[in-house]
Amino acid sequence: MMVLIMPMADAGMFGLELGIMAPIMTLMLHMIFGAVMGAVYQKLLK
Secondary structure (H helix, E strand, C coil): CCCCHHHHCCCCHHHHHHCCHHHHHHHHHHHHHHHHHHHHHHHHHC
């Protein structure tokens, strides 16, 4: 998305024309999602 969709929407590579917070927030949201998914999967294994 950050390499294909953002440049097509005139937001620049990784959405940097929207500001530095766009890629940082995307990274943070992916990390939170991964942590939640990992915690749920760990509980399901028990």
